[in-house]
Amino acid sequence: MFSFEVIAKEGDGRVGRLVTPHGVIETPSFVPVGTLATVKAVTPEDLREIGNQVVMTNAFHLHLRLGEDLINRMGGLHRFMNWEGPLITDSGGFQIFSLGAGKEHGVGKMAPIFPDENDRGGHYGLGKKPLVKVDEHGVDFISYLDGSIHRFTPEGVIEIGRKLGTDIILVLDECTSPLHDFQYTKRAMERTHCWAQRALEAFERTSDGTQSLWGIVQGGAYKDLREESASFLSDKNFDGYAIGGSLGESKDDMHRVLDWTIPSLPEHRPRHLLGIGKVEDIFEVVRRGIDLFDCVAPTMMAHTGTFFTKESEGFQMHILNAQFKDDPRPVEEGCNCGTCRHYSRAYLRHLFLAKELLGIRLAAIHNLSFMESRMQEIRTAIKEGSFDTLSKTWNR
C-alpha cells in the first residue's frame, strides 16, 4: 500500500511518487497544515480544487482537544474532517519544544527569525513557564486548555496514530531549542533515537500495512549530531524520514543542517522537512533533495490580509495598503486560483477593512494555490532539467 519511487533528478533535487492508501503524492510537495483537523478557513473541496495532495494534522492537539477515541468512533480522522486524501500526523515532539524550552527561552525554531512559526496550533498565553516535563520514558504535558496532565510516550503516539487512522505517523521525538547547548542537544537526540526504536517496535507489533511510520532526525545545528542522527535512523526500517528540531539562527544555518543530514538518509525513502516553507525557502530545500515540507504561513498570513505574489517585496502583498483601494486587477496577474479569477484587489481590500470572513478564505485559497503552483512548476522543471534556471528567476 506504500511505495516511494524517484522518477527524475536534477542535481540532488528530485521528483518522486509517494503512494499511500489514500492516494498518490507527487513530490516535491508542499503540505498544508490542518493542526485541528481543518486547514484554517478552507474546506477539503477548496484543497482539492487548489490541487493539494496531502494534509498534516497534529496528534498532540487532537488528543488534547478531542481525544483519539472520539475521532475513532466517528470513523477515523479522514472521515471526521472529510478529507479523503493522504494524512500525516505530527507527533507532539514539536510541542515538547514550543510548550517547553521554546516557551522558556522565548524563541521559535529559528527564532528570533520566524516568530510567527512558534507553533502550529494556537496561542498559549504569555509567560515563560514550561508546560512540559521530559524524562527518559516519555513526556508529561500540562494542557493549555484546562491544566490536566497528559502523558505522551513513543508507544502511546503509535496508539493515537492507529486510532486516527492517518497514512503517515511521525514518531515522538524531542525537538530542541536553538539556545540548547551541545550537551543537552546530544542527550535529547539520544533520547529521540531510543524513542524511535521503541516506536518502531510498537508499530511493527501492530501493523496491518495500512499506515506508515516515519523517523525524525534531530541534532540541532551541530554537524556531528545531525550526521549521527541521520545515520542511526537510516539503519532502521522507517518508511520515510522527517528532519526536525532547531535549524540554527539563519537561512544559511538551515541550509547547512540539510547539507549535513540529507547525504546520510537513504536515497529510496521520502524526506520531509518539518515546519519550513516560506516562498524564499522552497527552491533551496528542494535543491537539496527534500520531498515534502509543511508550513502554516499560507493560511496564517491569510488571516492578516497578506497575499503571496512573485513581484512584491518579500513575496508578500499587504492588501490593506491604500494603493489597492481602487485597483481592479487580481492579486496576481495570470494566477488561475479561484480568488484571482473572480476578485479584484479593491474588493479583497474592502473585505479585510470591513473584517468580513470571506476575505480570509479568499486569501488562504490564493496563498495555498500560490504554493501549489510553485510545486507544480518545480516538478515539471526537474523533469525537464530546468530547475536551476527556474530557481534563479526566484532568487533575490
Place this chain on the structure above:
Amino acid sequence: MFSFEVIAKEGDGRVGRLVTPHGVIETPSFVPVGTLATVKAVTPEDLREIGNQVVMTNAFHLHLRLGEDLINRMGGLHRFMNWEGPLITDSGGFQIFSLGAGKEHGVGKMAPIFPDENDRGGHYGLGKKPLVKVDEHGVDFISYLDGSIHRFTPEGVIEIGRKLGTDIILVLDECTSPLHDFQYTKRAMERTHCWAQRALEAFERTSDGTQSLWGIVQGGAYKDLREESASFLSDKNFDGYAIGGSLGESKDDMHRVLDWTIPSLPEHRPRHLLGIGKVEDIFEVVRRGIDLFDCVAPTMMAHTGTFFTKESEGFQMHILNAQFKDDPRPVEEGCNCGTCRHYSRAYLRHLFLAKELLGIRLAAIHNLSFMESRMQEIRTAIKEGSFDTLSKTWNR
C-alpha cells in the same frame, strides 16, 4: 427586462415568477443579506450551490465604506462581488431608524423582541446619541466609521443605485420606531410618500429599463396609516412594493400590519417584507401573500454556532451543547446541504469550540440551505394546493 407573473395561488399565498436582467426569481423567495457586498462567511459559489436566487445589499453601507463611484469603476456591484444573479439594494431608510430613533429609544424594529435584528450591517458602539438628522428634503448621516457627514436624498439614492447597477432599487424611506407615536409616524409616512414621488420622477428621468424601482409602505403599527400608505403607493407606477418600518411589538402585531397592508397593494406586483424571516415567520408571511423577504438570521446566527433544524426547540440547535460531543449524525437527518452531507455534529462542535472559521461557514451554508429548502417546499405545496397542510407541520 422586468416582469412579474403569479403562477399559482392557495388562499392569499402565491407562487410567482419575477424576471430580472440577471435572472429569474421564483417566489416566494428568501433573500440572503449581503450588506457589505458579501453574504457573511460564504461565497457566491456557495449561494449558487444552495439555490439562492437573489441577494440584498445596502446602498447606505456601501456608500459609506466604499462609495458608489469606486464600485462603478470596478464594473458595478455584480462584478465587484462576483454575484451574477439578481441584486436588491436597500436604501438607507432602515438606517434612519437604526442609527436614529432606534439608537435613541434603544429598540429594534420589533424590539425588545428581536434585539439581534437591530441592524443589517454592523455595530456602532454603545450609547444612545443618534447619528441621523431628518428634514423634509432628505437626511444627514454621521458616519459611524469616521464621523464624516453624508447627505442622502431620494434622488441621491437613485443615483447610487444607478452606479451600483443593481436590479432592484428600493426608494429612500423613513423607517420609524415602535416607540414613535401616531403623530410622528404619520408625519414620517407623509414624508416617505413625498420622497417616493421624488424618487420615481428621478428614476423615470434616467431609466434605460435595466433596473427597477420599488416603493416602501410605511405607517408603523397603525391601521389607518398602513392602509393609506399602501393605497397611496399603489397608485404610483412602482415595479414592486416593499413593506418596511415598525411592525409593532409582537408576531400578532406583525401579522395585523400585513393584513392591513397587503389587500391595498396591486395583485400583479411583487411584495417584499423587509428584514423579517425567522423560521417561525416564513409560513405566516407567505400565507398572507408576501413574495420576497430578507433576514440576517441565517448568517448572523451561524457565527455563534446556531444551526436551524425542524426538530429543535425554536428551530435552533446550539452546536456547542455537550450532548453533541460525540454525535456522529449530521445536524439534520435528510438535509442535503454541503454541511449535512459531509460533517457530523461532533466535528462541527469541535470547530466552534476551537474557534475555527470553517465552522461559521459550514453553519451559514446549512442555515441558508434550510431556508431555501423551506421555500422550495412551499412553492411546490402552493402549486399542489397543500400549503396549508404543510404549514401545520411547522406550527408549534
